[in-house]
Amino acid sequence: MQIMPRSQSFTPDELxxxxxxxxxxxxxxxxxxxxxxxxxxxxxxxxxxEYGGKHALYLACFAHYQDTVVSPAFAQVEAQSxxxxxxxxxFEFQISTAENLGLPGPxxxxxxxxxxxxPHDTEVHKHVAHHNARLKAGFAHALVxxxxxxxxxxxxxxxxxxxxxxxxxxxxxxxxxxxxQQSVAEFLKLIExxxx
Amino acid sequence: MQIMPRSQSFTPDELxxxxxxxxxxxxxxxxxxxxxxxxxxxxxxxxxxEYGGKHALYLACFAHYQDTVVSPAFAQVEAQSxxxxxxxxxFEFQISTAENLGLPGPxxxxxxxxxxxxPHDTEVHKHVAHHNARLKAGFAHALVxxxxxxxxxxxxxxxxxxxxxxxxxxxxxxxxxxxxQQSVAEFLKLIExxxx
DNA sequence: CATGTAGCAGAACGTTTATTCTGTATCAAG
DNA sequence: CTTGATACAGAATAAACGTTCTGCTACATG
Numbered sequence: 001m002q003i004m005p006r007s008q009s010f011t012p013d014e015l016x017x018x019x020x021x022x023x024x025x026x027x028x029x030x031x032x033x034x035x036x037x038x039x040x041x042x043x044x045x046x047x048x049x050e051y052g053g054k055h056a057l058y059l060a061c062f063a064h065y066q067d068t069v070v071s072p073a074f075a076q077v078e079a080q081s082x083x084x085x086x087x088x089x090x091f092e093f094q095i096s097t098a099e100n101l102g103l104p105g106p107x108x109x110x111x112x113x114x115x116x117x118x119p120h121d122t123e124v125h126k127h128v129a130h131h132n133a134r135l136k137a138g139f140a141h142a143l144v145x146x147x148x149x150x151x152x153x154x155x156x157x158x159x160x161x162x163x164x165x166x167x168x169x170x171x172x173x174x175x176x177x178x179x180x181q182q183s184v185a186e187f188l189k190l191i192e193x194x195x196x
Numbered sequence: 197m198q199i200m201p202r203s204q205s206f207t208p209d210e211l212x213x214x215x216x217x218x219x220x221x222x223x224x225x226x227x228x229x230x231x232x233x234x235x236x237x238x239x240x241x242x243x244x245x246e247y248g249g250k251h252a253l254y255l256a257c258f259a260h261y262q263d264t265v266v267s268p269a270f271a272q273v274e275a276q277s278x279x280x281x282x283x284x285x286x287f288e289f290q291i292s293t294a295e296n297l298g299l300p301g302p303x304x305x306x307x308x309x310x311x312x313x314x315p316h317d318t319e320v321h322k323h324v325a326h327h328n329a330r331l332k333a334g335f336a337h338a339l340v341x342x343x344x345x346x347x348x349x350x351x352x353x354x355x356x357x358x359x360x361x362x363x364x365x366x367x368x369x370x371x372x373x374x375x376x377q378q379s380v381a382e383f384l385k386l387i388e389x390x391x392x
Numbered sequence: 393c394a395t396g397t398a399g400c401a402g403a404a405c406g407t408t409t410a411t412t413c414t415g416t417a418t419c420a421a422g
Numbered sequence: 423c424t425t426g427a428t429a430c431a432g433a434a435t436a437a438a439c440g441t442t443c444t445g446c447t448a449c450a451t452g
Binding site for chain 2: 428429430431432
Binding site: 026027029030106107111112114115116118119120125128129132152155156158159161162163164165166167169170172173179182183185186187189190191193194 | 302303308389
């Protein structure tokens with residue numbers, strides 16, 4: 001004769017998704033618990049029950065970002081048959097996402113964390129390092145798939161990673177998506193010149 | 197018969213320089229007035245007397261950063277006779293600075309502001325936009341000086357700006373200066389291929 | 393419909409924040 | 423040495439923070 005109470009009015013995924021959006025838009029410090037309660041529609045009690053606090057919720061957002069933002073956009077680059085064209089499409093996807101989010105937008109969630117919290121938070125730093133390693137590996141993989149002369153794929157992948165990081169940052173400052181597209185096109189021409 | 201009181205024990209420049217270092221290292225939100233008093237050696241009274249508050253002091257740091265950090269490093273790129281080699285030396289200077297600051301370091305002060313405060317602070321946003329415009333103009337100028345075929349200098353300058361932004365960000369995450377140097381070398385090879 | 397467990401909204405708490413205020417120490421001029 | 427204007431150190435203040443606590447509400451069960 002177990003008596004069941006009311007069930008919670010949100011799923012952990014909804015909470016994470018909306019918290020991610022909030023942190024992504026305003027950063028960690030500038031987001032208060034009140035903001036999170038308003039943005040997620042979940043009570044303080046629910047947030048603490050589910051994640052234990054603000055910082056733990058923030059950390060949980062990293063995995064959610066990988067699953068719902070990075071993976072869908074980057075899977076094609078990581079696919080076995082990927083080439084430079086997949087990198088191009090990844091950048092285009094990235095720009096259109098930034099545009100849909102409303103430029104000048106919040107940039108890349110991980111990139112923002114890299115600036116704001118990572119330098120003084122070892123756990124966040126690990127997430128950032130893992131993310132960067134994933135991107136670099138994906139770029140290197142697609143470069144190898146693009147055949148061409150045996151260039152130093154590793155260094156080239158690092159260059160693309162640096163460019164991608166800077167592009168997200170630029171999407172925060174620039175109000176024009178077409179300028180970002182032009183930059184990507186110009187940059188990929190440079191890479192093509194090296195690999196073909 | 198004017199009676200003169202004691203003179204203040206600091207110069208505005210010293211105050212700005214030390215405040216800049218503090219904001220650069222820890223960001224705006226994570227820097228408290230107590231931190232600023234400790235880091236600058238100037239009393240609260242002195243800070244408020246001189247600048248009126250934390251935010252005003254922060255804004256003053258942007259001009260100081262331009263004068264004491266950006267200009268010394270970037271002047272050669274903006275010089276009349278500059279070429280791609282000056283851009284190369286600028287990057288090398290940038291990396292060695294990051295190394296001397298102790299990698300993983302605080303990145304670029306303006307880049308950090310672009311992430312943390314610029315999105316929701318129009319005054320900071322103006323400083324960031326001005327800084328980016330300065331860098332882009334300098335890069336474009338040096339590209340034109342490098343002769344070569346009449347490429348689209350504007351788009352290429354934007355690509356270099358994006359790369360430079362990403363490189364500062366990478367200097368925050370990477371613990372190895374040599375990897376940054378390799379990336380710069382690889383990137384400039386790409387640019388050279390386009391302009392020669 | 394009655395039950396009682398657990399989620400809910402919001403008050404309460406102790407810190408920490410930026411800013412203002414108060415009393416003391418200092419030092420150039422007379 | 424006396425004077426007095428002003429920089430100084432640190433207390434005081436009001437607001438905002440993350441977290442905890444308290445009553446009340448809702449709802450799956452029997």
